[in-house]
Amino acid sequence: MTPEQTNTPARQRWMSTLAKAAPAQLHALCDGLDEWPAHTWLRPPEVGGVMVRGRAGGTGAPFNLGEMTVTRCALRLPCGTVGHGYVQGRDKAHAERAALIDALMQTDRAGAIRAAILTPLEEAAQTARATRAAKAAATKVDFFTMVRGED
Amino acid sequence: MYVAVKGGERAIDNAHDWLAEERRGDTSIAELSIAQIREQLSLAVNRVMAEGSLYDPDLAALAIKQSRGDLIEAIFLIRAYRTTLPRIGHSTPVDTGAMACDRRISATFKDAPGGQVLGPTFDYTHRLLDFKLAAEGEVPEAATGEAQERDMPRITDFLNREGLIQDEVRSDETPPDMTRQPMDYPANRALRLQALTRGDEGFVLGMAYSTQRGYGRNHPFVGELRIGTVAVEMDIPELGFAIDIGEITLTECETVNQFMGSKTEPPQFTRGYGLTFGQTERKAISMALVDRALRWKELGEDNEGAPAQDEEFVLSHADNIQATGFLEHIKLPHYVDFQSELELIRKVRAEAMAHQHKEAAE
Structure with missing residues (x-):
């Protein structure tokens, strides 16, 4: 039992991190982990579409913007813990790893999994975001309006 | 046939x-x-x-x-x-106000809080062919600056504070989905926005351009154009909570349009809205102009009979797959059809010739 087992905001965060992770990085991080538990499928990986919605004017009534590909699955560990994977794209192995990690994060291996997988993923996402933000900041301009001489 | x-x-x-x-x-x-x-x-x-x-x-x-x-x-x-993908669900509406912006410009306020951020743009390039690209070579790394850790406020919010711009009424109504049910006219704004965002860029651009040239003129300014990434959040029914299922790049354009008031609305600025997948700003700006033109009825404007004001004309011709499907099918074998046309024209021609001969003889 870990404090994270009943903590929904924490679980939302790690599932979100796993969904947005680059499949190749998640794969590499998982390779470093020795013991993978056996699992039974509750829902084998399935590729589908999610309709993304926007709002008119950014803040008004919702409208359908278009779909994105999502892969999902659900599995159960021998101890009975259930893990869900919902990830962007069509990579079934990505969804499987996400579900396994979601399940393990609800067990006493949570601390080790967080250190080995979630923290590096979060750091990579933060670095990628900061790099783009820094490049954007370098293109920030001040436009000067020329005085037309009316006054 | x-x-x-x-x-x-x-x-x-x-x-x-x-x-x-x-x-x-x-x-x-x-x-x-x-x-x-x-x-x-x-x-x-x-x-x-x-x-x-x-x-x-x-x-x-x-x-x-x-x-x-x-x-x-x-x-x-x-x-x-x-069409082969099972529909897993729908996202909660994306929050473009929280976008991590690569680009964010306003043509209306030079001192917009958050600043004018050009991003990786073709604007201000000289449009001269760059022959260096013909040779392989390393690209110099882009410069970096001090990034600010805050959301970019919406430009239209400033005008909204003074009540100078028409308000967008927030709702959580389920929008119609043209991929699930056939188009129905008159369409509401949600359906129009869906049709425009997936519409052909060239067609939507042409329609938008026609409004600028006077066919349904609506005096647009680009209040704000932003490009960047947003998280996509979805409720997971089996878990009873929402998670981010991914992150996508979007282009958003809000136009601010001059509006002198109508029978039903006071003089104020009005809005056009464009939101598109990816870095697609020509399309997003075009979409915003056409969205605004199609709103003439709800704003109590006159129908000038301009093509861009005719929603059935715009929406039913914006889809390049429908258009190309119908256009290109005419190159497929139409032998039976054509055979009957051929017989018809032979018959009519023979009759016409006979008539001419008769007239000449008289």
């Missing part, structure tokens, strides 16, 4: 084999990978995602490769694939 024909299988197979060979081109030239297309032709990838109405850069890159760079053919492939 198209009538099914039989035969020609061998010719068709051979044509497809030759197509594959032509697609590959000269084999002494290295083959393009999907990753190369995704990374180096990213604006083509973005257009295919926007008009294919499916956000998946790898699939869009594959479609571009398969279609030999014919983007409408690529969009066709994506639309066809899309």
Whole structure:
């Protein structure tokens, strides 16, 4: 039992991190982990579409913007813990790893999994975001309006 | 009418084999990978995602490769694939106010809080061919600056504070979905926005341009244009909470339009809205102009009879897959149809000739 087992905001965060992770990085991080538990499928990986919605004017009534590909699955560990994977794209192995990690994060291996997988993923996402933000900041301009001489 | 024909299988197979060979081109030239297309032709990838109405850069890159760079053919492939996907659900509406912006400009306020951020733009380039790109070479790394850790406020919010701009009424109404039910006229704004965001860039651009040239003029300013990434959040029913299921790049354009008031509305600024997948700003700006033109009825404006004010005309011709499907089908065998036309014209001609002879004899 870990404090994270009943903590929904924490679980939302790690599932979100796993969904947005680059499949190749998640794969590499998982390779470093020795013991993978056996699992039974509750829902084998399935590729589908999610309709993304926007709002008119950014803040008004919702409208359908278009779909994105999502892969999902659900599995159960021998101890009975259930893990869900919902990830962007069509990579079934990505969804499987996400579900396994979601399940393990609800067990006493949570601390080790967080250190080995979630923290590096979060750091990579933060670095990628900061790099783009820094490049954007370098293109920030001040436009000067020329005085037309009316006054 | 198209009538099914039989035969020609061998010719068709051979044509497809030759197509594959032509697609590959000269084999002494290295083959393009999907990753190369995704990374180096990213604006083509973005257009295919926007008009294919499916956000998946790898699939869009594959479609571009398969279609030999014919983007409408690529969009066709994506639309066809899309129909095979089971619908898992829908996202909560994306929060573009929290976008991590690569680009954010306003043509109305030079001192916009958050600043004018140009991003990786073609604007201010000289549009001269760069022959350095013809040679392989390293690209200098982009400069970096001090980033601010705060959301970019919406430009229209400033005008809204003074009550000078028409308000967007927030709701959580379920929007109609043209991929699930046939188009119905009159369409509401949600349906129009869906049709426009997946509409053909060239068509929507042409319609938008027509409003600028006076056919349904609505005096637009680009209040704000922003490009960047947003998280996509979805409620997971089996878990009872929402998670981010991914992150996508979007382009958003809000126009601020001069409006002198009508019978029902006071003088104020009004809005047009464009939101598109990927970095697709020409499309997003065009969409915003056409959205605004199509709102004439709800704002109590006059119908000038301009094409861009006619929603049935705009929405039913904006889809390049429907358009190309109907247009290109006329090249398929119409032998039976044509046979009857041929007989008809022979008959009418014979009658006309007989009549002429008769007149000449008299």
